[in-house]
Amino acid sequence: MFEAAELGRKISKRDFQDRLSSLRVELLNMQFGLKDADFPVIVVIAGDDRSGTNDALNLMNAWLDARYLLTNAYGPRSDEERERPPFWRYWRALPPKGRIGIFHGSWTWEVILQRFDAAIDELTMLHSINNINSFERCMVDDGAILLKFWLHLPKSIFKQRIREWQKDPEQSWRINQVDEWMFNNYRKSISTIENVLRRTSKGETQWNIVESSDNRYANLRIAETILERVNKRLKENENKPSESSGSSFPSALDNQTTILDKIDLNVSLPKDQYEHSLREWQSKLSRLARAAYEAGRSSVLVFEGWDAAGKGGVIRRLTAAMSAATYRVIRISAPSAEERRHHYLWRFWRYMPRAGNVAIFDRSWYGRVLVERIESFATEREYRRGYSEINHFEEQLWRHGIVLSKFWLHINREEQSRRFEARRNTPYKKHKLSDEDIRNRNRWEDYKRAANDMIERTSTDYAKWHIIPANDKRHARIQVLQIVCSMLEEALEGKDA
C-alpha cells in the first residue's frame, strides 16, 4: 500500500511559489462558490508523519478563509466526551452544508493508536472499523464530500528523523510516545496501519496516501485534491459537464514520479547463466508444484504489464514445470456478451482453481482499474469502487489459503518500440501486433498513472504486487520463477498458512 508513497516525490521551491499565488486565489474562490452549496466538505488529515500532518493543518488554515472553515484537532477525551458514546465528539464537530471541516487525526487514527498498544483486541477493532464505515457512509450518503489524506514517510526517513531528534536536546521534545513505539515496532505498526486503512477504504471513502518526505509536495497535493473535488461537484450541481479529471492539475504535481519510474530496467542476465538458472528453478518449481498439489494448496498467479512486456513468455516458462492437469492459463480480453451481463468480478470467480491447482491469469480483474478506467468503459465511480472490491475479493482468496502472486512486467517505451518493430518484421509474430497496441501506446502516461494508483491501492499485506523489470526477458523470467518458488515454499512450510 505504501510502496507508491516512497518515491521521493518533490516540488521545487520555485515551482511551489509559482503555483501558490494562483492556488490561494482558486481556493478562496472555491470556498465562495461552496458557501451556498447543499453539501459539506469533510477533510481528514492523518498519518504516520505526525509533524507533517501538523504542518498540513496549519497551512490549510492559512490558505483557506477561516470564516467558512472549521478545524478540529483531538487530544485525550475530556470528561464531557468520555460521558458520551465515542462518536459524539466527531458528530458535534461536523461542518454544516457549504462549509469545510478539517479533522486532524480523528476517528481512524484513534483506532490505530488503540491497536498499537493493544488496548483493544481484534474483535473490538472490527467493531470500531464497522462504526467508522457506518459513520462515513452516513456522511457520504447524505451528500458530503469526504476526503481522507494519509501522510506517509518512507521508513528510512522516518527512522532517520527520530534518530536525529533523539540526539538533539533541542528537538527531543518533538518525539512523543507514538513516535517512539513506531520507531521500535516499525513493521508491526505499518502493518496495523495498512490493515485499518484498507478496511476503511470503500469507494467514496478511499484514503489518499500522500508521500510526505517533501512538505511542499504533500501540502500541494492535499490542497489541489480538495480544490479539484469540490470544484468538480460544484460544476456537476450546476449541471455542467465536469472537465476531464486531471486537466486542472498543475504540471508540477502532474509530472511526478510514479512507482514504475523507480524500477531499474538495466538488470540483465547473460544467456548461459540464464539457461543454467532456468533449469535449476524450473526443477525446483516442479517439485514445489507437485508438493502443493498433494497438500491441496491452490495458487492464483496474476500477470499484468505493458503490451509486449513478455507475459506469455514468462507464463510458458512457469507452465513448462507444471503438470498439465493441474494448471490452467486464462487469457483475459474484452468480456464476452455473457460476461458483460454479470458483475465484472463474476468471470474471475468462475476460474478459481480446485484444491492444489494453479490458475494463471494473463491479464485479470485489474482491467477494471487499468484499461476500463483509461478507455472510460468504467465510470469514475465504478473504477474507484473497484479497488476495494478487488481487495475484498483477494482477501477472500487469501483467507481460503490460496497462494496469490501478482506481477507487473515492466518495460520502457523504447523497448516496446523495438519489440513492436520486431513483430512487424517477423512474419510469425505479426499477428500479435494490433491497432489496439498502437493506441495503448499513445496513452503511456495514462497507463503509468493508473498502474501507480493500482499498485498503491491494491498492494496489501496478503497480496503484494511484484514489479518485474522486463527489458531483459531472461532476467524477468528467472525473477518470476524465483518469486513463485519462494511463495510456494513459504506456503508449504506453513509460514503464511
Place this chain on the structure above:
Amino acid sequence: MFEAAELGRKISKRDFQDRLSSLRVELLNMQFGLKDADFPVIVVIAGDDRSGTNDALNLMNAWLDARYLLTNAYGPRSDEERERPPFWRYWRALPPKGRIGIFHGSWTWEVILQRFDAAIDELTMLHSINNINSFERCMVDDGAILLKFWLHLPKSIFKQRIREWQKDPEQSWRINQVDEWMFNNYRKSISTIENVLRRTSKGETQWNIVESSDNRYANLRIAETILERVNKRLKENENKPSESSGSSFPSALDNQTTILDKIDLNVSLPKDQYEHSLREWQSKLSRLARAAYEAGRSSVLVFEGWDAAGKGGVIRRLTAAMSAATYRVIRISAPSAEERRHHYLWRFWRYMPRAGNVAIFDRSWYGRVLVERIESFATEREYRRGYSEINHFEEQLWRHGIVLSKFWLHINREEQSRRFEARRNTPYKKHKLSDEDIRNRNRWEDYKRAANDMIERTSTDYAKWHIIPANDKRHARIQVLQIVCSMLEEALEGKDA
C-alpha cells in the same frame, strides 16, 4: 424486530384466488419486460419457518417463467465448493442481467446456522457479516435489485407445529436438527437471527420480514414485492416517473393488520387507584433516578405517537419525579435552518446527556421514517437508509451503557377526535390544535403503516419499542412509569450493563 410479524396476518382462500390469476399474468409480463433490462434481480428466501421457505420457493418456480429464472438451494458444501473460498458457490450462481435468481437460505442463513451450534465465535461471525455486506453491496452498486425475505413464524405456532410433528410418526421426518435446536433454544436462536439480520440490513439490502403463519399471505407478499420493485425500476429506466408506491398493491395485502391494531385500547385505571399508583411509582422513580445519577448511568427516553396521544402529560409525570438539574426535555419539531444544514441525526447527537443525566425526547429521530417519509420530505432512498442509520445510532448509545427506552403512545381515531374537539372548545387548549394536526389526521392509514414498518425495523434486542395503549391517559402514564423504573432497576443491577 419480529413483533410486527406476529400479527396473525391472513389472506382468505377466496381473496387469494381472486388475485392469483391476474398476479400470474403480471409476473410473466414483468419477466418479459425484464428480459432486456440491464440489471439482474436477486431474491433471497430464508427464514425460521423452513417449510414455509420451501413452499415459497416452489410457488415462485410455478408462478414465474422458468426460462428466465435460476433457482438455487444449498445443502452441505460439495468437494468442489469446499476447495474454493466460501462465496464461490454464490458467485457462480448469480443471475445475469435481465434474469431473476432465487436463492434459498444461502449466505446469511449459513452464518446463522454456524452461530447456532457455536461453530464460529463472534469475531468470525463479524468477519462473515462483513463479507456478506461487501458481497451484497457489490451487487447493489452494480445495479442489481436485491430482495431479501425472512419468513417468520410466531413462537407459539412454531412450537406447536414442532410438537405436532414430534407426536405424529408420519410427520416426524419433517423435523431436522435445526428445528430441534431452535425448539430447545428458542430465545437464543431468535436473538442470534435478529442480530445477524440487523447487521445485514443496510438501505438497499434491507431484509423484508414476512409473517408466515399463513402461507397464502406470505407467498402473496413475496410475489407482490418482487413485482412492485422490478416494475418500478423498469419504469424508472424508461424515465417515466414511477407511480406512488403501494398503489399497485392489492387490497387484500393492503388492508392487513398492523402491529398497532393488536393493541387493546380498552385498558383503563380508575382515578383513585391511579393517584395511589402515581405516588408509589413516582417515589420509586425518584429513588432510581437519583441512584442512576450517582452511578453515572445516563438515560434516553423517546416518545412518539399520534397527535394528542398525551405525550406531554406522560413526560410531565416522569419529570415530576426527577431533579431538574439532571433531566432535559427536548421537543422536536421541524428542523431549524441550522439543523437543516446537517445530517438529520446531527441535531440529536447534540442532546446526548452527560453521565447520570436523562434526555427525554418529545418526538425524535424517528421523524425521518414517519413524518418525513409520509410528507415526502425524505426520498424513499433516504428514509429506507434511515432504519439502519437509526439502528446503528442506537447501538452506539447502548454500547456506551445508556438506558434507552422508546415509547409509542397509541390512541384510536375516535379518541383523537374527542381530544381535538376538547381542545377546540377549551380556551387554554386551543393553541395546541393546528392545521397540521388536521392534515395528519387524514393520513391516519399512512402513519399506521409507517409506524408498523418503524417498529418492525428498529425494535431491537437493545432498544425495544413499547407500545402504550393511551386512550386512557391514567393507564398510559402508570405503564410508562413502570417501564422506565424497571429499565433503570435492571441497569443499576447490572443486568444489561
